[in-house]
Amino acid sequence: MTGTTRVRLAYGENGLAVDLPAERTTVVEPVYVPGAADQRDVLRSALREPVAGPPLREIARPGQKVAISMCDGTRAQPRHLMIPAVLEELDGIVDLDDVVILVATGTHRGNTDAELRAMLGDAVVDAVSVVNHDARDPSSLVHLGTHGDGVPVWLDRHWVEADLRITTGFVEPHFFAGFSGGPKLVAPGLAGLDTVLTLHDARRIGHPQATWAVCEGNPVHDDIRAVVGAVGRVDFALDVVLNREQQIVEAFGGELFAMHAAAREAAKRLAMRPVDGRFDVVVTTNAGFPLDQNLYQAVKGMSAGATVVRDGGTIVCAAECRDGFPDHGSYRDVLVSAPSPRALLDAIEARPQTVPDQWQVQVQAKVQSLARVVMHTSYLSDEALAAAHLEQTGDIAGTVAEALAAAGPDARVCVLPEGPQTIPYPA
Numbered sequence: 414m415t416g417t418t419r420v421r422l423a424y425g426e427n428g429l430a431v432d433l434p435a436e437r438t439t440v441v442e443p444v445y446v447p448g449a450a451d452q453r454d455v456l457r458s459a460l461r462e463p464v465a466g467p468p469l470r471e472i473a474r475p476g477q478k479v480a481i482s483m484c485d486g487t488r489a490q491p492r493h494l495m496i497p498a499v500l501e502e503l504d505g506i507v508d509l510d511d512v513v514i515l516v517a518t519g520t521h522r523g524n525t526d527a528e529l530r531a532m533l534g535d536a537v538v539d540a541v542s543v544v545n546h547d548a549r550d551p552s553s554l555v556h557l558g559t560h561g562d563g564v565p566v567w568l569d570r571h572w573v574e575a576d577l578r579i580t581t582g583f584v585e586p587h588f589f590a591g592f593s594g595g596p597k598l599v600a601p602g603l604a605g606l607d608t609v610l611t612l613h614d615a616r617r618i619g620h621p622q623a624t625w626a627v628c629e630g631n632p633v634h635d636d637i638r639a640v641v642g643a644v645g646r647v648d649f650a651l652d653v654v655l656n657r658e659q660q661i662v663e664a665f666g667g668e669l670f671a672m673h674a675a676a677r678e679a680a681k682r683l684a685m686r687p688v689d690g691r692f693d694v695v696v697t698t699n700a701g702f703p704l705d706q707n708l709y710q711a712v713k714g715m716s717a718g719a720t721v722v723r724d725g726g727t728i729v730c731a732a733e734c735r736d737g738f739p740d741h742g743s744y745r746d747v748l749v750s751a752p753s754p755r756a757l758l759d760a761i762e763a764r765p766q767t768v769p770d771q772w773q774v775q776v777q778a779k780v781q782s783l784a785r786v787v788m789h790t791s792y793l794s795d796e797a798l799a800a801a802h803l804e805q806t807g808d809i810a811g812t813v814a815e816a817l818a819a820a821g822p823d824a825r826v827c828v829l830p831e832g833p834q835t836i837p838y839p840a
Contacts, residue, residue, distance in 0.1 A: 423701035448660025463667025480575035517602025561639030567605025595673030687840035714832035
């Protein structure tokens, strides 16, 4: 009888331990780099010694209206460090009454006051105006024409009317935009619904280059850059790369596109991991809280697993989903609207502009057409998942054992404990 190996999965805030057969298990994790000894100093250096362009303090002018974009609550950005670092650089030059912090929600829900205080700290929330972007509120948007490959551009009015525009984010591989961070903090982060729907339409997402760690030639990222370069002007950008403890490993500042290119290279070195072929079973996560707070976001973990699962294999995705599907938006309604994942794909391909939230549904349906997908959650019922064409397991180890037994004596399992923080690829 073979022994077992214990793997700790990133799940919720406390993690989850799973015992798997040692001889048949391959664990794939990002290259681990300890967080910088002085997190604030790393940020300060990025603001004062940028990759390209002048330091932030040399750009700011008295009397300017300043807009600072940051990630919403579904992202692990260290906002409590990054936003104060930016404000410190602006201290003595601009008045805090002229600063607005924009939560780049894209089409996600806005964050509550309690969530904002947890993300930023009371001192920042009490001193500076913090506004949730609303992609569905026409009065909060400005139309800026058509750019890129036919993208109708609507951007947040606060951003458009600001004299000094600053983005803050973090960079990791993204399942159809190539990488997060950089220009995504403007579009789709601060874009109107029509803009987001176009950037994430079925044609763009279905393109073979719309995938993990690919930006050049990726129609999604190409049009994001085109929109932001044409009308979304960013005066200074600040991005970080994080480790599994969500600590800052490196920080990059300066001119948007040069900064983002440097940050992408750093993220790629940590996240992209070669593996020996494809696997019969892949156990993945959505990297724990806050990334795994709903099923909508957990599609990223499924997609990471799909990169190395064999056709007809099994993906087990552990995501807490404390925010459900979530309940806001149309994601759940779309998932349950068709009798199968294949039918969902057919509907999207036939009428892409009539399917809300189609980008996440499209990727999920593709994964489910490739492999059996079994979820482990703490907040979604078996019945709710079944209606969305997904299975549920309360015993990950047992499900893996059953899948390996069905696949045969040579079957193997790959584990991605940090989900989309690691992007495996067959060597």
